[in-house]
Amino acid sequence: MIGRRSDDGTETTGEPRIVPTREGYDLWSQVYDDEDNPLITLETALVERLLGDVRGLTIADLGCGTGRHALAMARAGGSVVALDFSAGMLAKARAKPGGTAVRFVRHDLTNGLPFASRSVDRVTCCLVLEHVVDLDGALAEMSRICRAGGFVLVSDLHPTMRLLGRQAQFTDPATGRKIRPAAARHQLSDYVVAATRAGLSIDHMSEHVVDEALAARSPRARKYLCWPLLLLLRLRP
Numbered sequence: 001m002i003g004r005r006s007d008d009g010t011e012t013t014g015e016p017r018i019v020p021t022r023e024g025y026d027l028w029s030q031v032y033d034d035e036d037n038p039l040i041t042l043e044t045a046l047v048e049r050l051l052g053d054v055r056g057l058t059i060a061d062l063g064c065g066t067g068r069h070a071l072a073m074a075r076a077g078g079s080v081v082a083l084d085f086s087a088g089m090l091a092k093a094r095a096k097p098g099g100t101a102v103r104f105v106r107h108d109l110t111n112g113l114p115f116a117s118r119s120v121d122r123v124t125c126c127l128v129l130e131h132v133v134d135l136d137g138a139l140a141e142m143s144r145i146c147r148a149g150g151f152v153l154v155s156d157l158h159p160t161m162r163l164l165g166r167q168a169q170f171t172d173p174a175t176g177r178k179i180r181p182a183a184a185r186h187q188l189s190d191y192v193v194a195a196t197r198a199g200l201s202i203d204h205m206s207e208h209v210v211d212e213a214l215a216a217r218s219p220r221a222r223k224y225l226c227w228p229l230l231l232l233l234r235l236r237p
């Protein structure tokens, strides 16, 4: 098959292959932290700002991946339990400096959350819900474990990207083929309705568009100039 140049500059072949989400992330874990990912470039500082000071707080990081936010929150003085169902992603997270300061647990979020009700101050779920079909169930669990006075912070690929046919994907370096971990198809209203049904109130909701500054920092973003890339929600019980 003749290769073509992908937007991350790598040679790709054929149509993207959709694989079960966990399998996809196990494969992706090998290169996840090495890629130019505009969503992460855009999201990191925004999430940190919305989170604020986490010193002394108990935090559940759901779908922690390679530990990007979990490790930062532990460094900032939070007591962090981080869940993910991908052994590959968790292995990368655990091996990072500061990895022993976080309790990493292999767990599928769709099987409920292994925390007592009203037991954590912050729940973070970053770039994960794109892969979770049952938003109502996921947000109900987040609401259940979050203490009064705390909040739930959600970031996700903006639903508009899904309408454009985009989703989380990477190029498998072994085969040159694009791999897509299976994803759901949520509308903006689905997040709002699920939060409301879970008894959470929205105290922050923002949609972040690709601008020149992001395209300059992250070349892959350029083709989405002026399109919304990121959704952020801060929800309170």
Ligand SMILES: C[S@@+](CC[C@H](N)C(=O)[O-])C[C@H]1O[C@@H](n2cnc3c(N)ncnc32)[C@H](O)[C@@H]1O
Pocket: 021, 022, 025, 062, 063, 064, 065, 066, 067, 068, 069, 083, 084, 085, 086, 089, 107, 108, 109, 110, 125, 126, 127, 128, 131, 132, 168
């Ligand atoms: C795009 S990565 C984001 C990782 C991390 N939160 C971050 O922002 O850097 C999505 C992560 O969600 C995890 N994930 C997706 N569905 C999950 C589920 N049902 N249970 C646990 N983890 C899940 C994947 O394994 C992957 O590590």
